[in-house]
Amino acid sequence: MPVNLKGKSFLTLMDFSKDEIYYLLDLAADLKAKKRAGIRGNALQGKNIALLFEKASTRTRCAFTVACIDEGAHPEFLGKNDIHLGGKEDVKDTARVLGRMFDGIEYRGFKQSMVEELAEYAGVPVWNGLTDVDHPTQILADFLTIQENFGRILKGLRLVYCGDGRNNMSNALMIGCAKLGMHYVIASPASLFPEAALLEQCRTIAAASGGSVTVFEDPFEAVKGADAVYTDVWVSMGEEEKKKEREALLRPYQVSMDLMKASGKDETIFLHCLPAVKEQEVTEEVFEAPFSKVFDEAENRMHTIKAVMVATIGNQ
Structure with a gap:
């Protein structure tokens, strides 16, 4: 049975089957080979991606940013001082606003409940860039x-x-x-x-x-x-x-x-x-x-993150 992850959030591997995990790994390996060969993709052409960061980051931020640009998307970084996530504005309200403007949302922060609530209300795929309990x-x-x-x-x-x-x-x-x-x-x-x-x-x-x-x-x-x-x-x-x-x-x-x-x-x-x-x-x-x-691991963050985005919101 073919794997179809279109529209699915990526919050924890607990939500994914063995076949789905291998599909993402195979896709990542293919995208890595293409990048090494100098082949740029367009699987995310016309997509806008929100990158929400409550925690500092090197690999996760760079991986999402480069992966977006490689496949034609526009990444928008939103740090903890840029939006009212869970403060002045409810998480579900922020989720519904961002979901109407962006095609996908990455979240890196503290509570797993935060990324789950974003996914519940955004209406677009949400990807977990790290929480206190999962990565x-x-x-x-x-x-x-x-x-x-x-x-x-x-x-x-x-x-x-x-x-x-x-x-x-x-x-x-x-x-x-x-x-x-x-x-x-x-x-x-x-x-x-x-x-x-x-x-x-x-x-x-x-x-x-x-x-x-x-x-x-x-x-x-x-x-x-x-x-x-x-x-x-x-x-x-x-x-x-x-x-x-x-x-x-x-x-x-x-x-x-x-x-x-x-x-x-x-x-x-x-x-x-x-x-x-x-x-x-x-x-x-x-x-x-x-x-x-x-x-090798650090580089592979980019290729696997690219695979997650392509699989869940890509122009297939």
Whole structure:
């Protein structure tokens, strides 16, 4: 059955099937090949895209902007001081106004409920550029990077995440891996294990897809057999007051060369969504090693975000 995502919002990979995720990855790979060949597209010609940012951004903002322009769309950046989102004006009112002027809306901010409310009332597709609990566009970039190293089918691969096991990156990776039948492993202090309900939901999905979700406190035990080792900053945006506490708690989970070698595989790759705080969650040696694919990931944000926009509002 052919995949048709026209008009669909992209809020979380929980809303997408295995076939739909692979469709987006295949489309991203095709769009990447065309860009590398110097072929500009027109799939978004005549489209106007609103980019709503409550949080600062490098990769997400640049990826959406360049992706829009590559395919002929006009991106309009709206920062937290530019509009009245959730302040002077209700979210649903802002959504209904923007939905009458734009063909698609990207939101990067704090509450998942905010992006969900935008999608409910806008009348046009809304794309989640990051919230406190999810980061689905990043996961597409991660999966495209893994495909480029291990082949198209991701089922059965073992991805190990070291660090804060209940942050937005770990949540999003867990959902994505469960959907595709991958083996997702979290190495984290017990106090930072994933939220119980989401963990059980993902384990149920993984059981049906042929994957698994496991949690370890010992990072060296967790990384055994890893195809990819992933980490993220220890202190997320908005949690700066917890910096010293997090650094002390997560120090044993730093991705070092010894930890990478503990996978027991020569082909294990290192991934990071960036920005990285080197010598905290990852050593400089690992970050700069040939097996580090972090800048492939960063580039792939653009290609996968382009795929999401083309699939949901494109001139097909």
